[in-house]
Amino acid sequence: MRERSKRTLAGGAIVAAASLALLLASCAGLSRPGKGAAYRNPGLSADERAADLLSRMTLEEKVGQMAQADRQFLESDEDIARYALGSILSGGGSAPGVNTAEGWADMYDGFQEIALSSRLGIPVIYGIDAVHGNNNVRGATIFPHQIGLGAAGDEDLVERIGRATAIEVAATGIDWNFAPCLAVPRDERWGRTYEGYGEEPGLVSRLGAAAVRGYQGGDLSDGKTILATAKHFIADGGTAGGRDRGDSKLSEEELRGIHLPPYVDSVAAGVGSAMTSYSSVNGAKMHGNGELVQGLLRGELGFSGFVVSDWAGLEELPGEYEDQIAAGINAGIDMVMIPEDYKRFIETTLGLVRSGAIPEARIDEAVSRILKAKFELALFERPFADRSLLSEVGSPEHRKLAREAVSKSVVVLKNGGILPLKADGLKNVLVTGPLADNLGAQCGGWTISWQGENGAVTEGTTILEALRSALGDGVTVYTSLKDAEGVKLDAAVAVIGERPYAEGRGDSRTLALPSSHIETVKNVKAAGIPLVTVLISGRPLIVTEAIDASDAFVAAWLPGTEGAGVADVLLGAVSPSGKLPVSWPRSVEQVPVNVGDAVYDPLFPFGYGLSW
Ligand code: BGC
Ligand code: BGC
Secondary structure (H helix, E strand, C coil): CCCCCCCCHHHHHHHHHHHHHHHHHCCCCCCCCCCCCCCHCCCCCHHHHHHHHHHHHCCHHHHHCCCCHHHHHHHCCHHHHHHCEEEECCCCCCCCCCCCCCHHHHHHHHHHHHCCCCCCCCCCCCEECCCCCCCCCCCCCCCHHHHHHHHHCCHHHHHHHHHHHHHHCCCCCCCCCCEEEEECCCCCCCCHHHHHHCCCCCHHHHHHHHHHHHHCCCCCCCCCEEEEEEEECCCCHHEEEHHCCEEEECHHHHHHHHEEEHHHHHHCCCCEEECCCCEEEEEEEEEHHHHHHHHHHHHHCCCCEEECCCCCHHHCCCCCCHHHHHHHHHHHEEEEEEECHHHHHHHHHHHHCCCCCCCHHHHHHHHHHHHHHHHHHCCCCCCCCHHHHHCCCHHHHHHHHHHHHHHHHEEEEEEEECCCCCCCCEEEEEEECCCCCCCCHHHHHCCECCCCCCCCCCCEEHHHHHHHHCCCCCCEECCCCCCCCCCCCEEEEEHHHHHHHCHHHHCCCCCCCCHHHHHHHHHHHHHCCEEEEEEEECCCCCCCHHHCCCCCEEEECCCEECCHHHHHHHHCCCCCCCCCCCCCCCCHHCEEEEECCCCCCCCCCCCCCCCC
């Protein structure tokens, strides 16, 4: 988790912040609308209520609604009411002191109570990255990362996972998910490849829209659904060299043919918000790109939800802070994920509106959209967490669904006749490799912390544990060749793969694994034991040596907490149906290689996957 900012404000900023506080305090002198105010009437439409509420707001209150702060940067919780903040988020790992579902619900309710004490009593909308289950919460069900669901290719499954995730999020009170990621990753050197469903636009479109339907359900106000976000608009998966936050150099045809289709389908599915990308399109940063945000997303696609910027994304625009804020808001950003110095943001934005650099009509438009989402979510009627949902966080039913998803996502790339392993013919089995018993690695980034971590990060079943329990007492499981010295091993499973990572820290120039992982595979091979290698990774890797040394080779992606889904395939309980959602390159020099390329000769093509 990030440290609270130690930065000292410059003298001028202190004075500005003080006068801002005074100004906002004077709002308290304004009258508080009575219970009969139109915006409090659930019988009116969200549009009518938003219009009524907007007409009662001061400029300060409006700009406050556009501000989103991370909970860890709140100087005082009371600032939510003092500055009339519209939204709070938890970035990756920004968890309450007691990281249980109940601890989250307590925190959420506390913030909401403060928001309701403000003059107009506008609840905050709380956002989180529940990108593979409610992944910041200890004990939540962790589903496969999106690339695994791309391999499963099953819309109904994705929708059911969306619904289960929505319930696990809603149980903590949280209203809004920064998912699905609609990236179409075209170069697996990109550290965020696993956040996308795959390299083929049609696949991403189908599954992205299914996720939106799952998160938002049929009725946003039913208390079991959450607002979804189409992110990161647009072409985050197309950057040169797969560099995170890089530049996508694209023709109009490529932009529309590869990166736009998922937005068309998610907008049609009614996605409530969209997030702009850190990356650029032909040199122009998306956070200031009015042509694509206002013109394409709103104008052409008819997107009617609200647009949120990415974490400190405006600060990556050229110029001084004032220029960055004006450029972003004028380009069509409605809510700003600040996420740190919200006072400076509010003060600066107020100045920009007063000087005419941002038209007040633009502010009104942005705030109307945010308020409308709050009414649609019924936040005024039901501002607090529904504690009756807490028992569903990490429930057996949700874990069963995750296990199903894992078994459907596994892709068998090679099978020299040894899969499925026949449990009744086995006496001594080796289950080894650096990731055989590593729950954190199975889950990957965006799990409990932003980057994720090796080891026992939360509750779940590792692949070793799953195999042990599925093989039963009749089979002895050894975990290293050394332990098994002198024993005749009937089969071996080696689990190798990537360490957890998120965003740019996962960018790779080599797509290689540490040599110790490859050595594990070679050593088992040298011992002459029939060998299945399982790869845990967020993307295809250049592991041809390991594939060659194995009798069978299986890509399990980042399966999450339910390792039993992998065992289900290896031991034949489920016959494999996963298909590659990305082309598997022969070498890193061959990257980028994508289905539809004029010259196309990958090691395994898009859509490949064996069954029995
Ligand atoms: C990521 C987003 C995420 C946001 C909030 C950013 O760094 O790019 O995908 O939603 O942080 O955690
Ligand atoms: C936050 C993430 C965010 C990232 C952006 C981290 O500190 O936890 O949510 O995406 O910063 O750089």
